[in-house]
Amino acid sequence: MDFELSDEQAMLRAASRDLLRDHSPADPALWRLAAGLGWPGLAVPEEYGGTGQGLIELALVAEDVGRSLGPVPFLPTVLVARAVARGGSPRLRKEVLPALAEGTTWASWAFAEPRSPWTLAGVGATARRTDGDTVVLDGVKTTVQDAEGARWLLVTARHDGVPASFIVDRDAPGLSVRRQQVLDLTRTVYEVRLDGVRVSLDRRLDDGPAAVQRLLDDASVLAAADALGVMDHLLEMTVAYMKVRVQFGRPIGSFQAVKHKCASMAMHVHGTRAATAYAAMAADAGSRDAVPAACAAASYASTAAGEVAGDALQLHGGIGFTWEHDLHLYLRRAKTDAVLYGDAAVHRDRLSALIRPEAVPT
Template identity: 70%
Template sequence: MNFELSEEQAMLRGASRDLLSDRAPIALVRASMDGAEDIDPELWRLTSDLGWPGLALPEEYGGSGQGLVELALVAEEIGRALGRGPFLPTALVGRAIAYGGSERLRGEVLPSLAAGDGWATWAFAEPHAPWTLDEIHATARTDGDEAVLDGVKTVVQDAGGARWLLVTARHVGEPASFLVDRAARGVTVRRQRVLDATRAFHEVRLDAVRVPLDARLDGGPADIQALLDEASVLRCADALGVMERMLELTVEHTTSRVQFGRPIGSFQAVKHACADMALLVHGTRAATYHAAMAADAGTEDAARAACAAASYATAGTGEVAARALQLHGGIGFTWEHDLHLYLRRARADRVLHGDTAVHRDRLCTLLQRSSASA
């Protein structure tokens, strides 16, 4: 598998990094963390002009027709910059609608998403439960030509200002996804206080929320699991960007911090620790982009690749964060140091869309099935 970026992909990465470094520096991220808004409206406008929201949407709906690799490139840069905003959840919902939405949904929603007129987010996880299909307890029952949704969702990114919510609930005995208008009667959204101060997460309550039956996306549990795999790959890309920046901050610190008359980076133990961090970064990069390429190619091992990337990245992110904190000493844990924000983001990325145990358990199951069918 060729991991070299095409000219267009390299341009996308460069343009994304330039935009975030120019319009979303760390000082602006800090200033916006306590704000009531989920997003920076000006940054969302600029990213929309750059084509981020429609990057992976079909061209007939105003998108660019790109794949998961291109989304991962942008996600990596967002992680490096501790970027805020609903790009990733919007991209996921857009892909789900493009694959499984009715003709009405595709025509009404996708052009708005591609243009950045509104954003969407996925309400999947539930309180005190792992990110698995077996733990979906929200319900949807049929009532005439409508579906009635009830349940509670948690850790829903940027739901406060979202125009649409993709809600996963049990319908006719199996998980299904419904597109819900954020302003629908019975939808209540509450901002949550979480460890990661750079992103906005919400609790979403659904009390007898009525949607048309054609708001249900086609496909069954396998399609929802495939979307969850894609979400995990993009979360790995975000974590990769965070890990890269933590490594850079650590190298900068160890080469400038002097002890016993020499930079601490000259000591062998410190060099080994930085080398271990670099290995984890490179391993995460390889696993993440292999999974993204496998998904775009539709290979048989795409699901296994996504699980392998997610399990490796969740474990690696924690190790890189621990090493970075150790080598920075006490200053790395102070609120004033940028590393503190990256540590929080890294901690959140370790559990979003499933922690290490969830992905390793599923990977074992997939390997057993593959062995049994061989």
């Protein structure tokens, strides 16, 4: 595969970095400005007001969002957009996708559940069909990003015994959200409770377990891209500090042991970049190794994020432990990216199952 960016992709990256460099993450207008650049519409087909881009373009933006610790609802919104574009009815696509493309609202995916793995087997919420064309949703979801201000939630629950996804209005009766206190201070996540939430059956996406798993794979690649941005910035931050921190009359970056640490960080960054780019490109190309590539990228990034953050903290020394320094914010985000949409163990188990040769009958 050709890993060189096209002219359009390079322009997207440059525009995204300029926006995130010029505006503080705390700027309340950041999401509106990002919408002006077309971020929410990247995953929306052109016929619904978007630009119909692929996973590689989404990963480029996700990387820069991670690099800047952007608190915008980019990742959950584009995931819901991809799901609706693939499996929504024409009426549902017409209702949801143009609004998401405009950036006037956003959506989030309610998938994970308390004390359950981030896998299809971990879905315990139920969708029970009543008389007529109504479904009743019950269950508890956790780590739902930006749920409070979302207009829609994509809720994955067991319908007829298998995982399926439904578009649910955020203000639907019986649906409540509670802010969760988490390690990452740059994101807002919520617990979502569904107590007899009634939705029309036509708000179910035409997605079986395979489609839900495909969206999980997309999410894993984008989380790896976010972690890549975090790691890349940590490396830049650390190298810059090593050049000015003096010990024994010389910059500590001149010591061989410190150079080895920085080289190890760079190795993890480059490895994550290669794995993430390949996974995104394989998905866009419809390659048959797209699924194992997504597992490989997610598992590698999950491990590398913790290694790079730990090395950065160690090399910064005392100043890295202070509340005033930005390092702890990147460390927190790296640790969170390492478990979003499944930790390394989840992805390695799945990868092992994918590549394990079938048992030969004896």
